[in-house]
Amino acid sequence: MALQKIFRAVIMGPPGSGKGTVSARITKSFGLTHLSSGNILRAHINAKTEFGLLMKSSIDQGQLVPDDVISRLILSELKAIGQCSWLLDGFPRTVSQAEALDSAYIVNTVINLNVPFQTIKDRLTSRWTHLPSGRVYNTDFNPPKVPGLDDVTGEPLVQRDDDTPETVTRRLKAYETQTEPVLEYYRSKGVLETFSGTETNKIWPDVEALLYRKLSLINQKVA
Numbered sequence: 557m558a559l560q561k562i563f564r565a566v567i568m569g570p571p572g573s574g575k576g577t578v579s580a581r582i583t584k585s586f587g588l589t590h591l592s593s594g595n596i597l598r599a600h601i602n603a604k605t606e607f608g609l610l611m612k613s614s615i616d617q618g619q620l621v622p623d624d625v626i627s628r629l630i631l632s633e634l635k636a637i638g639q640c641s642w643l644l645d646g647f648p649r650t651v652s653q654a655e656a657l658d659s660a661y662i663v664n665t666v667i668n669l670n671v672p673f674q675t676i677k678d679r680l681t682s683r684w685t686h687l688p689s690g691r692v693y694n695t696d697f698n699p700p701k702v703p704g705l706d707d708v709t710g711e712p713l714v715q716r717d718d719d720t721p722e723t724v725t726r727r728l729k730a731y732e733t734q735t736e737p738v739l740e741y742y743r744s745k746g747v748l749e750t751f752s753g754t755e756t757n758k759i760w761p762d763v764e765a766l767l768y769r770k771l772s773l774i775n776q777k778v779a
């Protein structure tokens with residue numbers, strides 16, 4: 557059997573652009589391990605760890621948590637999952653975080669979901685989340701089978717404390733000032749792949765085609 561080379565990808569885009577939704581499809585189709593910084597932070601908050609309690613107020617106010625804290629957390633999670641192909645979602649969100657990631661790993665591809673801010677605002681107020689798994693639903697786009705309950709576990713869904721209209725506006729501002737420069741950072745390295753649109757179902761076939769291409773190329777090299 558041919559050796560499988562490790563493939564490391566990042567998915568970026570403004571809050572609500574569909575990173576979680578597309579990541580779930582990538583995981584299902586390509587078997588990459590999905591690591592979401594937001595899900596990891598919310599798991600800490602949910603478990604009421606000291607760290608989670610410390611970070612909760614920044615997150616609820618729509619501000620980014622400090623670079624050194626999140627970089628240490630994510631790099632240690634990546635170390636823990638070991639030698640496997642992964643998809644990072646929500647990290648890096650600043651150039652300093654991108655540099656921290658670069659110091660430890662080579663990122664093969666960065667998928668950038670470019671979705672207009674107005675589309676996002678409408679989506680986030682109707683987002684429902686299953687906190688333990690990070691599965692997301694939407695009252696219009698992909699409603700759960702039973703309203704208010706997760707399809708897989710039957711557990712309750714919640715609306716995130718930071719999905720209020722005012723906080724979404726603040727998160728979009730933070731994205732513009734702190735995260736957009738990361739796109740330039742990866743563009744200059746030649747790894748940025750941008751997908752523009754207002755519907756995930758229209759964006760997805762292009763993302764899927766790109767990953768088929770990248771993964772077959774990377775595996776040919778070691779075959």
Ligand SMILES: Nc1nc2c(ncn2[C@@H]2O[C@H](COP(=O)(O)OP(=O)(O)O)[C@@H](O)[C@H]2O)c(=O)[nH]1
Nearest residue numbers: 572573574575576577679683693694697755756
């Ligand atoms: N109306 C609509 N909602 C979508 C679409 N794609 C994703 N969503 C919903 O939009 C919300 C944000 O998507 P999510 O994947 O959580 O975005 P993330 O914040 O970038 O991870 C969720 O409620 C999704 O179910 C779409 O094409 N149309």
Ligand SMILES: Nc1ncnc2c1ncn2[C@@H]1O[C@H](COP(=O)(O)OP(=O)(O)O)[C@@H](O)[C@H]1O
Nearest residue numbers: 571572593594595615619620621626646647649
């Ligand atoms: N890489 C990061 N750097 C700083 N803060 C982060 C990072 N990832 C997540 N957070 C914090 O967690 C919140 C939620 O993140 P996430 O679930 O990725 O949200 P979104 O749906 O807005 O993309 C962010 O608004 C921020 O406060």
